[in-house]
Amino acid sequence: MRADRLVSLVLLLRRRGRLTADTLARELQVSTRTVLRDIEALSAAGVPVYAERGRHGGFELLPGFRTELTGLNHDEALALLAAGSARGERAFGLGSALASAMRKVVDALPEDHRATASDAARRLLVEPEIDLLSRRPVTDEVPGTTMIDVRRAVLAGHKLRIHYAATGRPPQWRTVDPIGLVTVRDRVYLLATRSGADRTYRLSRVLAAEELPEPAQRPDRVDLDRIWRERAARFLSDGHITVLVRVNPARREDLLDTALAVRAEEPEPDGRLRLELTFQDSRHAEWALWQLGTDAEALTPQSLRTSLRDRAAALAARYADPS
Structure with a gap:
């Protein structure tokens, strides 16, 4: 707890400049006496914090002082920030920078934390290459x-x-x-x-x-x-088609994978879902709903219902018993 508080104290002084002991105590939710002991500990550890006496006095760091995490460079810091979004390090071409940054983060950990952190990391997997159906995501290739x-x-x-x-x-x-x-x-x-x-x-x-x-x-x-x-x-809103669909909940994700956007969604009394979806055009909507067979039904527009009916009728005629 004290180590975290010392880091917070340094960061407060870095961001806000000169602060009184009373202000630091309020920010850190400790006593003024504890702040004074922490200041002494930082000075003993070589952190250049000094006291300014007088009416507008307080504690301050020497100009230009900054803490660094074992030399993170610009791309490595950017990679850590991008990694906060799903697979951001891959999308923005920062994969190698992220790997390098993470090595430095691990190196900066106390010795007794490294094994625990490494084990924890092995138990977390974000966005694997395939899903449970062994489907690989379609990823745009950018040189x-x-x-x-x-x-x-x-x-x-x-x-x-x-x-x-x-x-x-x-x-x-x-x-x-x-x-x-x-x-x-x-x-x-x-x-x-x-x-x-x-x-x-x-x-x-x-x-x-x-x-x-x-x-x-x-x-x-x-x-x-x-x-x-x-x-x-x-x-x-530019030339696309909006479709109202009833769908079996088990096929919801299959339908959403083909739609451009979901405008509304609500459950129906029979357990099905009613979705308002946007598709690129009528051909796109017809193709997407045809893949789901009887698990989905287009309610509107009527032109789409007619196209699906005619297509089903033509297929039924093709496979009718020749006798």
């Missing part, structure tokens, strides 16, 4: 050099030149102002603006990338979660 150039431009705030292959169009070079990177279901997207207009690029379709020296035109602060939700809403 390492492309990922590095894109990531550098995003973090440095520089303009980015990309050779992009949009669906159904020949690849073209274009210059964009990068805002951020988002990973969803093992796909990575670059959020950017181009000539002031919002643009979203799938990184697997970026054939080459070049960080430019010019600063990007973008705000200093960004809320990627809000921007992503806004762009997703615009995407779903």
